[in-house]
Structures are given as C-alpha cells and as structure tokens.
Amino acid sequence: METSVGAGLGRRDRKKQQTRSALIVAALRLSLERGLSDTTVEDISAAVDVSSRTFFNYFASRDDALVGDYFANSEDIRARLEAADPGLPLLSALRLAVTPSIERMHEERELWFLRMQVICKNPSLMPRLLARNAAAEEAITAAVAARTGSAADSGFPALVTAVAGAAYRTAVTRWALCAGARQLDELVDEAFAAVATGLTQPAHL
Structure with a gap:
C-alpha cells in the first residue's frame, strides 16, 4: 500500500515523498500489530530502512506520522x-x-x-x-x-x-x-x- 505521489515532481522530491509515505504506512501497521505504546520511532525507521534522524526530517513525533x-x-x-x-x-x-x-x-x-x-x-x-x-x-x-x-x-x-x-x-x-x-x-x-x-x-x- 502506498499513498499517492504527486505527478510532475522531480526525482528528488518524488523520493522524499515516497520515503514519507513509507514511514506513515510503517507507523500505522506497526501500531496495529504491536499496539501504540510498543511502537517507537526506532521501530518505524527500521521498518523503512532509514535512520531515526531521517524520520525526524519528516515528522516531529511518532504520533505526527500516524x-x-x-x-x-x-x-x-x-x-x-x-x-x-x-x-x-x-x-x-x-x-x-x-x-x-x-x-x-x-x-x-x-x-x-x-x-x-x-x-x-x-x-x-x-x-x-x-x-x-x-x-x-x-x-x-x-x-x-x-x-x-x-x-x-x-x-x-x-x-x-x-x-x-x-x-x-x-x-x-x-x-x-x-x-x-x-x-x-x-x-x-x-x-x-x-x-x-x-x-x-x-x-x-
């Protein structure tokens, strides 16, 4: 499952939007599977194979991704x-x-x-x-x-x-x-x- 990615964006912007979308989906899926209290930014980042620092480039907190x-x-x-x-x-x-x-x-x-x-x-x-x-x-x-x-x-x-x-x-x-x-x-x-x-x-x- 993916969120919609805007047409007409440059390659760099498309990649950023894809990463953001992947983080959102991972956050939601992990929260359903494990429960909200057992889902961390580190878990979400690992599921997308990015660092926690990258996560915080897109969201201020875990809940903002949800x-x-x-x-x-x-x-x-x-x-x-x-x-x-x-x-x-x-x-x-x-x-x-x-x-x-x-x-x-x-x-x-x-x-x-x-x-x-x-x-x-x-x-x-x-x-x-x-x-x-x-x-x-x-x-x-x-x-x-x-x-x-x-x-x-x-x-x-x-x-x-x-x-x-x-x-x-x-x-x-x-x-x-x-x-x-x-x-x-x-x-x-x-x-x-x-x-x-x-x-x-x-x-x-």
Whole structure:
C-alpha cells in the first residue's frame, strides 16, 4: 500500500515523498500489530530502512506520522465556498466545498482505512488529528463569516464550521470502519442531510 505521489515532481522530491509515505504506512501497521505504546520511532525507521534522524526530517513525533489531515487543501475548500452560488444553502455550499477532500481521501482510501483503525483503537490520537485541522477550520470559519455577513463577534460561523466538521469526521469514520462498503461521498451527504434537518430523530429509530 502506498499513498499517492504527486505527478510532475522531480526525482528528488518524488523520493522524499515516497520515503514519507513509507514511514506513515510503517507507523500505522506497526501500531496495529504491536499496539501504540510498543511502537517507537526506532521501530518505524527500521521498518523503512532509514535512520531515526531521517524520520525526524519528516515528522516531529511518532504520533505526527500516524494522524492525517481531513482538510489538507484548506485553501481550495475556502475558495470553493467563496465561489459557491450565493443562493445555495450554507450547508450545501459547505458540502460542495469539501469535494476535493473527499476525492483525495478516496484516492488514499487504503491508507485512511488503516489510519482510522489506529485512531479508533487509540482515542488519545484524536485531539492531535483535530489540532492538525485547526488552521483549515479557521479558514473555513472566515469564509462562512464572509458568506453570511456575520458580525465580528458572532459565534455562528465557528459553530457552523464545528458542526460541519463533526459531520464530516463521523462520515469518514463510518467509511473507514466499513472498509469502503459504502462510498464516502454518500456518507458525507447523509451526515450533512441529518444536520440540515436539525438532527431530528429518524422515524425508524
């Protein structure tokens, strides 16, 4: 299993990206096989046949190699939200804006399936994952504020972003734990639709 490697990169950059990807996969696999507490930077580095020093060229810690980023392309998300039809409901515009993230995660689905298994078994990793997305959520909040004309002291944009982010994370977790038996975009649509109803309990529950 490999993460996607960007096209158009020079040989040196491709090699660096391949090493980074290999370290991520090794960290995740070893954490599942041995448990998080028994997986060290030295173990991960040895599995890829690089030094621990090389590991720290890519990651600040073991946990940084384990967690990913739901919204790595935050500027793309913000641009899509800002460009969305003003007449589109806010949640629909947000759903449209996260399309690039859904596509990227689908391309890296095997990696994300593995990553979410590790995170679900080790909830202590979730705060780090959320922290990795803090900058992206700040950018999205600013775009929501601009779109809605919210006052500077309004909590509405941050609340909308937080709720949408939670809906997205729920969909990703479900997608990963069922190993793609359902499509990620379908699960995201379902989660956003539930939020749009005001989280009214479905009749069949």
